[in-house]
Amino acid sequence: MSVTMNQMVAVAMGLNLLALGSSRIPSVIRAVAAQGVILGVLPLFLHGRGIGWPVVLVAAATVAVKGFFIPGLLGRAVRTAGIERDMEPLVGFVPSLLLGAAATVLAMLAAGALPLGAEDAGSLLVPGSLASVATGLVLLIGRTKAISQVCGYLFLENGIYLFGLLLIRSMPLVVEAGILLDLTVAIFVIGIIVDRIQRAFDTLDTRHLTALRE
C-alpha cells in the first residue's frame, strides 16, 4: 500500500517539474489536472481495507473538481484569450526548473529533519507536499500571464491537500468539506476575474496591471 502511494506521490512531484519547465500554458494546465486526479485517488490507498463510502465520495468530488472542472475552466480561458505560451516569464524556464529541483531536494531534507509519526516515517507525503507548495510559489511569482499564476495557485493548493492527507483520519469531515468548498469558490472567483481582466485590458498579462503603484 505504502509503496503504491509513494510511487503516486513521486509521479505528482515529477509533474511539478514538468510544469515548471514548460512554456506552453496548455501543458501546465494538463500537468496540474493530472496531479489533481492522482491526489483525488490517493485517499483510497491511504485507508487500505476500511474504505467507507464518505471517503469514496470525497475522492470522487476531488477528482472531478481538481482533475476536470477547474482545468476545463482554465482551458476555456486559454482558448477564448487565444494565448498558448507564457513567452516572457520573470523567472526563466530553466532557472525555475532548477529552483524546483532544488526545492524538491530541500523538501526531502526538511522532511527528514522534522519529527514524523511512526506510520508516516517512510512516506513521501511531506516532501511531496512541500515540493508542490514551492512549485506553486515559483509559478505565482515567476510567471506573468494570469492563467499561469492561477495554475501556480492550484499547485500550491495541491501541496496543501497532500499534507492534509496525513490528517484525514483525525480531522472531522466537516472541516475538510468546508475547506474543499472554500478553495473551489476561491478558484472560481479567480476564474471570473481572469475573464474580466481580459475583457477590460484585452490581455491576460498581469504586467499591464501597473496603474496602481507608488
Added chain:
Amino acid sequence: MISLALVWIPAAGAVLAALWRSERTRPLWLPAVGAVHVVLAFAVLIRAPEVPPTAWLGADVLARAVLPVVALLFLVCAAYAVTYLRVRDERSNRVFVTALLVLLSAMSLAIQARHLGLLWVAVEAATLSTVPLLHFNGTPRAFEATWKYLLVGGTGMALSLLGTFFLGYAALQGGGGGGLTFAALVAHGATLSRPWVLMAWVLLLTGYGTKMGLAPMHTWKPDAYGEAPGIIGALLAGGLTTVAFVAILRVRAVVAAVGAGAAADRTLLGLGLVSACLAALFLVRTVDYKRMLAYSSIEQMGVLGVGASLGPPGIAAALFHVWSNALTEGALFLAAGNIRRASAAQTRTEVAGMATAAPASSRMLVVGMLAVTMLPPFGPFFSELRVLRAALSAGQGAAVGLLLVALWLAFVGMSRLVFAIVDGRPRSAARASDRRFRERLGLLLPPMAFLVLSVWVGLATPSVISHAWRGAATLLTRQP
C-alpha cells in the same frame, strides 16, 4: 445561543436581501440587520455567558472584547450605505448589499471561532465576500486592485491553511489526540512537537498577517483601499483586520503554551515595528489621499503587532487600540469617500480647496486625521499611550523610540497631504462636479458618529469593556 444568532441573523439577512425585489428599499436591510447585531453583541458583552472549553463556537472573553466594536462599525457604515447607494443608483446594489451581510456573518463567525479549522473557513469566507465589494466601482483600476487582492490574499490564505495543517499534525502527534480547539491545543501545549508548531506559527503569521496588512505582506492594501468605496475601506481597515488580529492572538497563545512564546513575541514585535516605520515613510511621500488612509491603517496594524508582543498589559492595550482604530479610521474613510465623490479625483495635484466644495467633510477629514495621529481626546491617543507605556515597562525603550519617530513622520505626512487638498482654490473639475454632489445629512452624520464614538471610547470607556480587554489578555497569556 446569542453567539449563534450573531452569525445566522446576518446570513439570513443576506439571503433575504438577495431575494428582495426593490432596488430602492433593499439597502435598508443593512441598518436593520446591523442594529439587531449591535444589540446582540452588546447583550453578549454584558451577560458574559460561560463558554464550555470544548465548544467550537462561542463568545469567549476575547470575542466579547472585540465583537461589539465590529458590530458598531458595521451599523454606522450601514447607515452611510443607505444614502451612498441612493447616490450611486446607476448600478444594481443586489450583490453589494448581499456581500456586505455575508461579510458581517463571516466576521462574527471568525471572531467567535474557537476551533482552528473553523477559524480558517470563516476568515476565508470573509475574504471572498469582500471581492465583489472591492470591485463595485467596475473601473479597470478596480479590476487591478481586486486581482492583486485575490492573488496576495489568496496566497496568504493558502499558507495559513498549511499552517493550520501543521498545527493539526503537531496535535495529532501530541497528547491531545488531535483536538483542534484552541483550549485543547493550549492545554496539551507541553506535549506538542516544537518544530512543527514553530513552522505553523511562521505560516499562520504570514497568512493572517497578510489579511491584517502587516508589512511586508501589505502590498494589496493601498490598491484595495484606494479603489474601493470608502465604506468598504472602513470595514476592511476596522473589521477584517480585527478578525485577522484575533486569529493571530489565538495562535500566539498556542505557541506560548508550547514554550516558544518569547520567539513568537520577538517576531510580532519585529513585524509591528517594520510595519509602523515602512508605513510612516510611505505616508511622507504619497500624494493620493485614499492610499494615504491605507498606509495609515498599516501603521495602526504595526501598533497592534507591537502591543500584542508585550504580555498582558500590552495585549489589553492592543485590544483598546482595536476599538479606537476601527472607530477613528471609520470616520476618516467615510469623510474621504465624500471628498472623493465631490472632487472626482484622488491626488494632491488634482484636488484642492475642498474646504469650499465640501466644507463639512473637509472638517471631518482634518479632525479625523488629527485623531488618528494621536490628538487628545480621541481614542487613539489613549490606546497608543497605553501601548507605549506597556513597551516602556517591558524594557523595550528602543521600540518606543522607533514607534514615536514613526508616529511623528505619519503626522507630518498626513497633515501635509490633508491640508493640501482642503486649502486653496477648488480646481475646475471639482467645481463642475460640485453641482452634482451635495453633502447630504446621510453622508455626514455617520462619520460624525464615528468621531463621537472615538472620543467616547477614549474618555469614558465603560468598565465592562475595559474589563473584557483585561480578561482577554489574561486568558491569552494563562499558562496551563
